[in-house]
Amino acid sequence: MVSSNPTAQPRVNLHSDTATRPTEGMRKAIYDAEVGDEQAGEDPTAIRLQEKVAELLGKEAAVFLPSGTMCNEISYRVWCDHGDEIILEENSHALHYEVGGPGALAGVMTRTIKGTKGWFTADQVEALIRPKSRHMPRQKLVSVENTANMAGGTIWPLDTLKDVAGAARKHGMRVHMDGARLPNAVVASGISFAEFAGPCDSAWIDLSKGLGCPIGGVLAGSKDFIEECWRFKHQFGGALRQSGIVAAAGLYALDHHVERLADDHAHARRLAEGIVDVDGIVVDPASVETNMVFFDIAGTGITAPEFSRRLMVEHEVKISAVQPTVLRAVTYLGIEDPDIEFAVAAIRQVAMEA
Structure with a gap:
């Protein structure tokens, strides 16, 4: 789905674990x-x-x-x-x-x-x-x-x-x-x-x-x-x-909710593993210790803010740019396997079309 509104609520929000909601x-x-x-x-x-x-x-x-x-x-x-x-x-x-x-x-x-x-x-x-x-x-x-x-x-x-x-x-x-x-x-x-x-x-x-x-x-x-x-x-x-x-x-x-944090860590590793082979992206799944994935998109030829914008506008996936060519994705309570798969597909698509 393509959104014409860059401020719309994302389908998958990996901006921060501050996005958790009470169960x-x-x-x-x-x-x-x-x-x-x-x-x-x-x-x-x-x-x-x-x-x-x-x-x-x-x-x-x-x-x-x-x-x-x-x-x-x-x-x-x-x-x-x-x-x-x-x-x-x-x-x-x-x-x-x-x-x-x-x-x-x-x-x-x-x-x-x-x-x-x-x-x-x-x-x-x-x-x-x-x-x-x-x-x-x-x-x-x-x-x-x-x-x-x-x-x-x-x-x-x-x-x-x-x-x-x-x-x-x-x-x-x-x-x-x-x-x-x-x-x-x-x-x-x-x-x-x-x-x-x-x-x-x-x-x-x-x-x-x-x-x-x-x-x-x-x-x-x-x-x-x-x-x-x-x-x-x-x-x-x-x-x-x-x-x-x-x-x-x-x-x-x-x-x-403490022990279930292991699920968030597994989701973060899955995300990293899902994009490790994408041309233009550098990420090391072995470096993912907890619930954060940092990945460098310098090889795609576009900046991290632009990559982040395209993810949101074109795929309704919110991932933050934290450096000129680096993005940070964070997993948390409420993010499930289908969300990770959707985010992986979106990242791959934006990188391919960059």
Whole structure:
């Protein structure tokens, strides 16, 4: 089917796993949620979600927040004073896709590392350590992202993460994990939530991506850390009232939608395998670790934005251009085998006609 409207809803949407929709079971959980005033500590459903995530990540406490971005920005604000420095990978979400939040909200400097598949080493951290000086910013935090979005949904090696945390603490720094897609890393690697979060002083999981919730993230750490997070939750405008309405979705997702992430990973590999032999496209199915497929279409002679436009207009398939010749496809709850086959056929057709 050919659409004359480039803004029409796609038949297959592989733009992002933020396109997940609540399932019927989740909608019922939302409807049945027991609620109270969260700010007064009276919402039993939000409290259960926070306790569940704290236990899952092996931390003392947790706080339910409206978004993953707020999880990162509040963590930076708690761990750092204005003018302090955070070390993070050069393609980190917090650096590029949070509207300058680290500087605007936490008042911090950022110093980047060129990683390997989104992760970096203790030696690379050591190479960035500044001498103690009244003229230099104080280095307070190392921030890691697991999975690494712009590296292709890649997973941090646990031993490397532990080594990085050791290097950070050696120099008096804390470690924070952006765990937006940590559930994908857990399911793909077999390493538990607590094992991944263990080397970190703070960590969070997103509910609104592969887990299928309409909103929210949950940030975990020590009791003292979370107490400070509550202050900044209010200051940043994240205070909620009957938050159990949406917290119920998180509880349902953690009980029903974690293990099924393996289906998303299988769909991503199937997509990569379906286009690996297309002239003009470069993709490595072996590099697909979780639910993301990055593929380069430079050999087709057209740009990624134009390739993306043709997919949408001519085939109603939405896949994002993330670099001049690179596109990113993301699989998630609601994408099934026929959707993958349809997308593969569309990509092949656009490449053939380019």
